[in-house]
Amino acid sequence: MYNTVKLIHSYWAYLVLAVLIIASINAIFKSLRGKEYEAKDFRISLFTLIISHIQLLIGLLLYFVSPRLEFFSELGMGGVMKDAVNRLYLVEHPLINIIAVVFITIGYSKHKKKLTSQSKLKMIAIFYTIALVLFLSRIPWDVWPN
Numbered sequence: 001m002y003n004t005v006k007l008i009h010s011y012w013a014y015l016v017l018a019v020l021i022i023a024s025i026n027a028i029f030k031s032l033r034g035k036e037y038e039a040k041d042f043r044i045s046l047f048t049l050i051i052s053h054i055q056l057l058i059g060l061l062l063y064f065v066s067p068r069l070e071f072f073s074e075l076g077m078g079g080v081m082k083d084a085v086n087r088l089y090l091v092e093h094p095l096i097n098i099i100a101v102v103f104i105t106i107g108y109s110k111h112k113k114k115l116t117s118q119s120k121l122k123m124i125a126i127f128y129t130i131a132l133v134l135f136l137s138r139i140p141w142d143v144w145p146n
């Protein structure tokens with residue numbers, strides 16, 4: 001179970017980052033160029049929202065089936081926080097990624113409420129790019145991509 005969920009989580013991460021990079025660059029580019037907001041911009045933003053929420057759910061499942069969770073009872077919170085690898089997997093990575101998905105969700109719902117192309121694209125550009133930076137900041141780069 002753990003290895004299967006981890007494999008899915010690991011490969012789904014490529015999809016999350018790919019669609020988020022496309023959505024961010026598209027919104028920044030069109031916003032800077034004063035371009036119109038089109039149906040495909042809506043589809044990219046919605047697809048990114050759905051894909052990132054699925055990764056969040058897979059991550060939560062992985063968190064609770066991962067043998068790493070035992071480090072909390074073995075080492076205690078202090079012990080986990082002292083060790084950079086455990087702190088990343090058990091605290092920083094989940095927390096920062098949850099915050100990043102919240103940014104995508106806020107950005108999506110705010111852009112839907114906006115009435116002009118410029119304000120819609122700006123919301124996606126700002127919130128999705130912040131989420132992208134947050135994801136990239138807590139990817140376990142020593143093991144991924146593998």
Ligand code: HEM
Pocket residue numbers: 006009010013016017052055056057058059060062063066067068089093094095097098101135139140143144146
């Ligand atoms: C939503 C964006 C997320 C992305 C892009 C992402 C990406 C990744 C990547 C690339 C890995 C390394 C996989 C490997 O070793 O090959 C990983 C591992 C992990 N992720 Fe995520 N993750 C995300 C969200 C989450 C969330 C929300 C949680 C938990 C609540 C989570 C829990 C974990 C755990 C526990 C591992 C380590 C598994 C292990 O080696 O035991 N992830 N994640």
